[in-house]
Amino acid sequence: MDLYNRLELGDIRNINEEEQEKFFYQPIYQILPLEYAKSILVNKEIRFNNVFISWEDPYELFIFKQKTFIDGKSFSIDNYEKRIYGQCWSLNKDTDAMWRIYSPKKKGVRIRTTIGKMIQVLDQTRGLMWTAPLFGLVKYVNQGDIITYLRDIEKGGTGKFFESIADSLFYKRTEFSHEKEMRFIIDIDPNQPHVENDHINLKINPSDFIEEIGLDPRLDISEVNLITKDLLAINDSINISQSDLYAFEPLEINLDNTPIHIVNALDKYHERHNLLKGE
Numbered sequence: 001m002d003l004y005n006r007l008e009l010g011d012i013r014n015i016n017e018e019e020q021e022k023f024f025y026q027p028i029y030q031i032l033p034l035e036y037a038k039s040i041l042v043n044k045e046i047r048f049n050n051v052f053i054s055w056e057d058p059y060e061l062f063i064f065k066q067k068t069f070i071d072g073k074s075f076s077i078d079n080y081e082k083r084i085y086g087q088c089w090s091l092n093k094d095t096d097a098m099w100r101i102y103s104p105k106k107k108g109v110r111i112r113t114t115i116g117k118m119i120q121v122l123d124q125t126r127g128l129m130w131t132a133p134l135f136g137l138v139k140y141v142n143q144g145d146i147i148t149y150l151r152d153i154e155k156g157g158t159g160k161f162f163e164s165i166a167d168s169l170f171y172k173r174t175e176f177s178h179e180k181e182m183r184f185i186i187d188i189d190p191n192q193p194h195v196e197n198d199h200i201n202l203k204i205n206p207s208d209f210i211e212e213i214g215l216d217p218r219l220d221i222s223e224v225n226l227i228t229k230d231l232l233a234i235n236d237s238i239n240i241s242q243s244d245l246y247a248f249e250p251l252e253i254n255l256d257n258t259p260i261h262i263v264n265a266l267d268k269y270h271e272r273h274n275l276l277k278g279e
Contacts, residue, residue: 004119005126012115013136013170024116027211028089028182031102031110034227037213040111041234045201046121046209048085048186051169053198055086057176062146063153063168070158077165082190084169085200089118091137091180094217094245098179103216109227110214110243117209118184124202130189134166138181140174207237217243 004024015023040046055061068075092098093112102108115135122133141149149171153164169185188195213231215224224242231240 004116004123009119009122009126009133010135013134013167014139015137024114024119026091026115027093027112028091028115028118029093029110029112029214030087030089031098031108034107034109037109037111038231038234040204040210041206041231041238043201044206045203046087047199047201048087048184050082050198051084051086051185052081057173059143059146059173060171061169062171063150063165066150068161080165080187082197083188085186085188086169087118087184088179089113089182089184091182092178094214094243095178096245099216099218099243099245106216106218106223108216109231111210112212112214113209114211115182121202121204121209122184122186125186125188128188128192131192132166132187134169134183134185134187136170136183138170138172138179138183140172140177142174146171146173206235210238213238213240215240215242217245217247 011017012020012023036047052061052064058065064077064080068077090098093110099108119135122135125131125133149164149168153160156163166185166187170183172179172181186200188200190197194200215227219227219242228240231238
């Protein structure tokens, strides 16, 4: 039995068929500002940002940025700029880089859900006209690979070009591979209700959707307690804990007194010292 309707929602990109079921239950993580996390809990919705506004790497959306000609005539795909919205998550639970990038002032929190729950969020688009949800792992490539990819599209003509538009949304440069990114995209008619130029919101049940909230590992205990109390006042059904990325507990090391080892070590030290002096 299918875990979701693939005829309407498609397959997970860059994941082979044998791994589809495992990835449906795969935990994914997102570090976001504390105030935005609070708004998710209060408003019970998550925001999909317009990717043309929110994606900063100049090599993202690369297929849209080329000087494209069809039968010698300049072709523009500017109309896509108002219809593609996305959410980006990571397969990584904890990395130093992710905390420092997305929680620069220690004011970010990490939320955990699963790929399957995000697919179910996209399922809300079912029945909307001219709307296509897309999701999959990001494929990390170098700049040369992107050029080769574009030249292959060029050889395939307009059919290959239009087929590749959606797939190109799941490419990123290798310099960002530490993110291990999973993307959820909505290509939606901008005339649909509740669609803004810079974002759209889809409903969730926070108590079910968010499986855990993790706090910045650099916070001291008083800050952890304050933020935890603040979040629990909004929703007390979600587990909240501090990331243990920087947790350190020293071991108790008991050494026997072994003088002969000390003598041997000193002999070796003096021997090395004399060699260095040239004696």
